Amino acid sequence: MILYYHPLSSYCWKVLIAFYENGTPFTPRMMEEAGVAQEWLALWPIGKFPLLRDSTRDTIVAEASIIIEYLMNHEPGTFRPIPLNPDAALQVRMMDRLFDNYVMTPMQAIVADRLRPADSRDPHGVDQARALIAKAYALLEMRIGTHGWAVGENFTLADCAAAPALFYADKMVPIGTDHPRLSAYLARLVARPSFARVLVEKEPWWPMFPFADG
Numbered sequence: 001m002i003l004y005y006h007p008l009s010s011y012c013w014k015v016l017i018a019f020y021e022n023g024t025p026f027t028p029r030m031m032e033e034a035g036v037a038q039e040w041l042a043l044w045p046i047g048k049f050p051l052l053r054d055s056t057r058d059t060i061v062a063e064a065s066i067i068i069e070y071l072m073n074h075e076p077g078t079f080r081p082i083p084l085n086p087d088a089a090l091q092v093r094m095m096d097r098l099f100d101n102y103v104m105t106p107m108q109a110i111v112a113d114r115l116r117p118a119d120s121r122d123p124h125g126v127d128q129a130r131a132l133i134a135k136a137y138a139l140l141e142m143r144i145g146t147h148g149w150a151v152g153e154n155f156t157l158a159d160c161a162a163a164p165a166l167f168y169a170d171k172m173v174p175i176g177t178d179h180p181r182l183s184a185y186l187a188r189l190v191a192r193p194s195f196a197r198v199l200v201e202k203e204p205w206w207p208m209f210p211f212a213d214g
Helices: 010-022 036-043 064-074 086-115 123-143 157-172 180-191 193-201 203-208
Strands: 002-005 027-030 051-054 059-062
Touching (some): 002 010, 010 064, 010 157, 010 193, 027 036, 059 064, 064 086, 157 180, 180 193
Parallel strands (some): 002 027
Antiparallel strands (some): 002 051, 051 059
């Protein structure tokens, strides 16, 4: 298992959490290392990460949720990211999409805008992204329980998506006291050993994040 990733990428964090939950060994290939970007682009010209290369099966797997499901199918361990029960599995996949599409995606739009030259920024687009995150917070506040995880008592794919999405989004659209359940849920995620490890590992690169002080 060879994982191509960037240490600040939210979608890479999502996959790293799953690897750490499952205890699956892998070879990390960070974009900062010499020659890795060229190697990664040769395998996946789309130019998105994370990317998994399973050399034992001569397989390339892209997209974070798909990589996690591939891990479940081919490297089964203690972590079950998608429940066996079909209805529960649908709930997990739905929450995974909610975190990716309505928290992670608008969060990334805000970050991307901050990285642009000042005369190329899009204040209206940023306002729309912030509004979408606020709507997602309100919905999640109703859906997240006072204990446990995104869908019931088991840590799943949905929580792998939630951890980076909420951690980053909270830096630019603070969850605050208006969403006590969601705030407590984020605290549980941060304390989870798999995510805590990711947060420690990102520290050398954290000053690169434009909202690091926010």
